[in-house]
Amino acid sequence: MVLDNLLEGGFPGILYALDVRPGRVDASGVTMLTELAAVSDEIELAVACVPIGRTPALLEALGHHGVRAVILLRDDDAGDVERSDLAGVRERLSEIALRLGIRVIGPDCLGVAVPEARLNATFAAEAPLRGRLAYLGQSGMLGAAINAWSRGRGIGLSHLITLGDSVDVRLSDMLDFVSQRTRAQAILLHIERITDARHFVTALREASKRRLVLAIGGSRSSVSERLGVAPTPGIPHRAMILDAALRRAGTVRIEALDDIYDSLEVLTRIGRGYRGPRLMIVGNGLAPSLLAADALVLGGGVMAEPSELTQRALIEAGLLAEGWPTVPLDLGGAARPEAFATATRLLLADPGVDALLVLHAPTRLAGSVESAEALIEAAAGASRPVLAAWMGHDDAEEIQQRFARANLASFSTPERAVRAFLRLEAHRQAQAQLWETPALAGFATSSSLRARAQALIERARTRGRESLTHEETGQVLNAYGIGIAQSEYVQSAQEGMEVARRAFGALAVKAVHAEHCLPFRERDHLDTRGLAPQHLSLIQDVATPQAMFDAIERLRERVAECHPASELYSFCLQPMRRGRRSLSICTGITQDAVFGPVIVFGLGGYRTDVLRDRQVALPPLNMALAAQLIERSQVYQLMVERLEGRQGRLEESIQRLCRLLVTLSQMCADLPNMRGLEINPLVLEQDELVAIDYALDFGEPVRQAIRPYPEGLRETLALEDGNRVVLRPVRAEDAALIERFHARLSPQSIRFRYFQHKAVLSRKELAQLAAIDYDREMAFVLERHEQPRLDDDQEVSQAEDGSGEMLGVVRLNTDSDNLRTEFSVIVRDDLQRGGIGRRLMEKAIDYARDTGVLEMHGRVMADNMAMRGLLERLGFSLRLDMEEQVIIARLSLNPPEDAWQRLRLETSPG
Secondary structure (H helix, E strand, O other), X not given: OHHHHHHHOOOOOOEEEEOOOOOOOOOOOEEEEOOHHHOOOOOOOEEEOOOHHHHHHHHHHHHHOOOOEEXXXXXXXXXXXXXXXXXXXXXXXXXXXXXXOOEEEEEXXXXXXEHHHOEEEEOOOOOOOEEEEEEEEOOHHHHHHHHHHHHHOOOOEEEEEEOOOOOOOOHHHHHHHHHHHOOOOEEEEEEOOOOOHHHHHHHHHHHHHHOEEEEEEOOOOOHHHHOOOOOOOOOOOOHHHHHHHHHHOOOEEEOOHHHHHHHHHHHHXXXXXXXXXXXXXXXXXXXXXXXXXXXXXXXXXXXXXXOHHHHXXXXXXXXXXXXXXXXXXXXXXXXXXXXXXXXXXXXXXOOOOOEEEEEEOOOOOOOHHHHHHHHHHHHOOOOOOEEEEEOOOOOHHHHHHHHHHXXXXXXXXXXXXXXXXXXXXXXXXHHHHHOOOOOOOOOOOOHHHHHHHHHHHHHHHHOOOOEOOHHHHHHHHHHOOOOEOOOEEEOOHHHHHHHHHHOOOOEEEEEEEOHHHOOOOOOOOOOOOOEOHHHHXXXXXXXXXXXXXXXXXXXXXXXXXHOOOOOEEEEEEEEOOOOOOOEEEEEEEXXXXXXXXXXXXXXXXXXXXXXXXXXXXXXXXXHHHHHHHHHOOHHHHHHHHHOOOOHHHHHHHHHHHHHHHHHHHHHHHHOOOEEEEEEEEEEEOOOOEEEOOEEEEEOOOOOOOOOOOOHHHOEEEEOOOOOEEXXXXXXXXXXXXXXXXXXXXXXXXXXXXXXXXXXXXXXXXXXXXXXXXXXXXEEEEEEEOOOOEEOOOXXXXXXXXXXXXXXXXXXXXXXXXXXXXXXXEEEOHHHOOXXXXXXXXXXXXXXXXXXXXXXXXXXXXXXXXXXXXXXHHOOOEEEEEOOOOEEEEEEEOOOOOOHHHHHHXXXXXX
């Protein structure tokens, strides 16, 4: 079957068939072989369809023969390996691939098809049409379904790649390949499991910057647990974390199979032609139009309002009666095809209309085909998106094909059309987040602060604990500037009575024991009222010394009964806090088995139903991302209701919460061995934010899915003139700093850096320069302040007001294989030839060498003599490219570690 597909697809290369039984394939155009040694040519790709038990030996043989790319297809006849042995086979395949430098897709996949290369190495029923949509997925059957649908709609594919249970090539590898080395315009991504979260998120962010990306997959039920992935404490289901990752990557998630087709329909037909959220709805029946309008408004969309000029034109054309509503526009059941055409032309000319949805229900006065042709003619050449929903079964296929040929997005119902349109707005919002350049604000850390917090954790570890006590966690929060409630800790009921005598009001007392000090324990030890375990360790409204004595003794008994193995540390006494407008919040950090630290935010309290409002985000967070996290929660809606009419107070409260979330994000980076931190409740009152109860535990260090700001790369330098400056990685908040720096550059310096005149940087260009992905990019800026501050370690510290001046910057852009990095450097004109360029380049070289990059390269204009001289002094080799009249500079940093790196370095362009 695979050979048939290769032959029918017109594969232009030489095909060899090894060990194929007679009669299984038409041998025309195929060289039949009985042994691999008979092949003298270099084999570029091997496609294997053999029982799984035979794949290790076959892969070993292919590797020794020099094959470097292998696809292991699914073999439904394979019954030679028990399910319990499959993991062992996979391990052997992975070891062979790594040892021999082979890239392997599979086993258990549909295969790979690249129509442009006339390669169809799949067992799909039909070959994909040639186009610009790439399917990358772990499910071969979904890939086959997408291929069948796209053929029916006349939509071509650039790639059909299914990985199956791949032992080597990952989804992130394919994302890098398709987004960087092909002409695909859109990518449909199917996700079943992620193993390397950082590589995946990095590759997805990079792909989303270049292509339209849709994603489907990720279980929203207990299936994830059955797949062997542990549940993540503190959240209802792990799919929330995948959602958060997709949001950070500028990618739209699709919920259902029907939505895939509709979303692809609208994105491939309209894509980057999307202008905005204002949708105008017009149809030949009020009921269908109202259904569409309801779907739009409930989905968060915006109804377009035609201008008075457009309304007058509609009235004059007989399409609207005086005084009748125009939203949605009902043409009436008697509307003929020309009415659809006229309404379409008038509405598309209205500047208040971003997109147009035309609905049609079949009547004898307005035939479906005739009305469709009228719409196609009227919408030809339109600068705004046009969507069509033609209801009815008769002529449906013909009408769909007519719309497809005219490149109009069409749907079978009004609701499906609206949902698809809303995907465009979701994609716009995701892209806006991807290019966010927030204002400078947040939390500034220092090495002494990190050391103090880490010391508390290490002390607890040496005492055999995996968590901090309530008092120790409070010390950590206090050190990070998070306000905590006034607390006193006692060991006995008698000590508690003394505190109660001094108190000026009622107290709350909680038992601090080992179980209580573990974050996110909602699922365990629930009482008959559905209360979480923290509530069992708490007694409120203790007003007298005797009541305090009784409360402490009662809590001691509860702990012994409900948590007999839990060590009792102390009792925490806090003043009762009450306020009509106070709000209880739960926030903190949990740890996912794949994505690492995750920021949690939502309603707080001791009832387990607060889980319903848990919202999550991947660190690192800035103020803008923190605000988006808050706005997704019920907390935000309650804040709006309670602070209605007091916009200033609402903004202050949101800013206060944002700063706290950014601080939690910084803690993820500062304390990589922190497993979880729960603050519940965190009380938001009129003028303050106070943590009442909290817990922190720790384990082995983990890394974040998105690399955090590399604070450890900051250093203080003394320039040749004696001035002390800070050399640090760039931040997303540096957009304004970069803009001021660029404004002080001469036209020649700009030409030397960008190879063209660029007087002003656009908003997107500033975002590209400031909001970098530290996993593949790096930029070091040299910054000077008139009055530099000193932190606790007597080092120059960053100014939080953005008042510094940028002296120069060096940038590195590393390929996805971490083989080569391209540099660029620029120094302010009045500071050139003062040693700054050399300092920046030395920093970049040291960084690239330390991260394992093999080679640094860059392009320098031939007349940039100063830069050429600097590069020669740093050991670069220089070569003149006569065609482009530029100097190609190269510097070897590290030797290749294996055969695959040597091969890639020799064969890949650089």
